[in-house]
Amino acid sequence: MKSTLKKLLPFAVVGVMSGATTVGALQYFNHDSNNTDQSYFTKASNVSFAGMNSAAVGDDFVKAAKTTVPAVVTIKNYQSRTSSRASEQDMLDFFFGDPFGGKGQQRQRQQQTPDNMPSGMGSGVIISPDGYIISNNHVVAGANKLEVVLSNKKSYIATLIGTDPNTDISLLKIEEKGLPYLNFANSDNIEVGQWVLAVGNPLGLNSTVTAGIVSAKGRGIGILGSQGKAANPIESFIQTDAAINPGNSGGALVNTNGDLIGINSAIQSTTGYYQGYGFAVPANLARKIVEDIKNFGIVQRGFLGVTSLDLSDDQLVAAYNKQKNTNIKAGSGIYVTGFGESSGAEDAGLKLGDVITKIDNIAITDFADLSMAVGSKRPGDKVQVTYSRNGKDATTTVTLRDQKGGTATRTKADLSVTEKIGAEFQSIDDKTKAYYGVNSGAVAKNVMEGSEMAKAGIVDGYIITEINGKPVNSQKDVENLLNKFSGTVQIKYLDDYGRGYQRGFKMP
Template identity: 70%
Template structure:
């Protein structure tokens, strides 16, 4: 047996044991004869001493990291008053398919039973907990259960659908917690542990490696108009219930927040994805300090040149001949935006931001979206075949370069939706005297919590008819009480639901 194979034995052996534990395969292998796959990895003769020695070292690393991580990972129970299935399973089913086939069954969860469950990670001794936005979406009550079974009602501090991150707080002191690691230093092939509460199995630890970095899977576009995806991919076993849990290195440091899997069945098939720690940390720092995420924008509308289908559609619709490839093509430069001020023009192709190569839209959104308004970035672009670099001062969506707090938000930003007027013809055809169409409803927003989604028609706010977004702004500007919303759903049913104005 050569030296290379000897070195691989202990790591391969650990991977097999982890996988076997996850799927209950130990019993399966124990029934096999000496020619089974399990025996294939067993070292022989002097190799046994070598494997045993190295297994002790690696095993000790896993044990140490597990002991550090498990107490800091919590179970989160989402109690919702609205008719829904498990909130976390919604996202899994939408992206990966319902493992039971057919359409997801909509049902009202009993009042004493959670409508969804997931995981979270304690990140400070005074009770701040990070999780996924889709774990807490639509909750009227959030219960946090520690690994020692102590239970707390959590306050939702803030959410960010753009990155699928949420920040919660429980009232306690001296809690075990995890430190953020620098996720930029994560290497493909390094060992990691995933810790969470999959399938109702509390405090579960699985082992694997980092399979890839910077993955975009077009998942968060379901939650946000401007998604930021640069996932760490891992083959550590992750299943429904793991969302919001910890991805840690062998030192027990937090390198990512487990968020999703890629699977045809809805269960683990070897591909898990975690929000990198650097991005998650920036989001929670903003939420703690400002109450909302401070995100910078270039001020452009773009075409992802790596998406050959989108390039083809754009060419057909606009009678152009843009070539597909790496980079992001600028379709439009927004007036008074950072890109315009720096001299960028339609037709430019962005290839790099600071030291980050831009091969597609998600590379650009990650490089820019992790910055704040007022930050400067060096943008490298192609124009007429020549490479240029220019410094761009990022701005927020309103064109400002200063930080904003919740008090600075408009009414529609606070309630989480935009509204477009109905045509008079539509009102006449459907017998409506008023109404606006809800658009860009944000996951976890006040409008979302009362059951409103895109294209629902809002006809009254606090008993007053609304026909434009300005009407809604006028009614709710400066208002701090309970809001009553009358709306029409996709079946034509008229419903009135309420929320407290944030």
């Protein structure tokens, strides 16, 4: 007994010292947290605290840390931020042209944040020796420059290869060879209760390693959809009690072999700092997104083609019953409420009221399970769908399709104009035009985060009045004006208050 206590004593001391260090760091950095990735560190009122873990695999932690730390980088996000006076200048330019003969733009540039001041910082993981780096979409969002700093302090300017708001994954590239990197593990094989390490750069503390266990799998927390940045979010997070704080986003979640099992993305907290649980994008999903971006330039997303009700959510089921005057029972599975156009599921024989219980023999208990099972596949892939109808189980084969009903993979060259610039447009009536005092206009909708339209400052509800000096009244007008166009696009638009702006971007 005494011998055992002597062996455990060093770990107990380390635990106490780590706790004290964390408290001190929080107080030290709390006064200046603007340069960390706060946007995905959400507050929740129903958080329970995790107990202290006994350190039983210290040697494995050391091995995993030595493997992981050199492959985890700091990512600095630089953005241009202008003052309100610059916005006022935009209105003058919009209605009257630049009254200062070009000096207005010069004044606006002078009011931008200095280039040496990043707007935010997060983490990333090197996944190949030639410089490919995976991170979160929200770490790189809105950047006009991305700086990558290695654990050895060497710095690079990175190229953003692509992003996916639906999974909160991004892919960057730096020009270097022979870099340390991490291998993807099969995240389907992880078990609740197994030891994991989170490695990143929280609160400005570079190369920080924390340990914990896998607390749950397939967790949906509603963050991607609620932020309004993902049209079709896939949330099937790995939940862990390893300490994760602002700045950890985009960093590595690894097993005790140092293999990458997830990309840290969010925490649930009442304060915005670590209080018990962190969430990571599973490695299998992250790898699929990266492969799509590298091979096709865009993410290939398969869909069943159904609208559905998550039977595991009692409140949703109760609300649906009240609205539709039905008596559907809550439980497990996905209740089919409708079908989209060119639905693969409908063509395969599914009907309204069927309850999807398995995909490829994997149990589907809630929407997080369904989004992971289907969203991690591509158009044209076939899946075995098991469903219950009138108390009897059946299985059918569904060919997944993209949102336009296609079954083939596409590249950037195959995208429509509105897909390339990242927004759709809806015509407005003459009364609305008269109210805003314009002769033309189309409302922007479904503006994608990180798209060219978003970078130009346009969000859902803004009115596009002109593109390249030509009036815009419909989505067809936008398609016609920019089809086969290359070069700089000039857009005039109104915000919610009717204030006018003019912005430009290079056509993708």
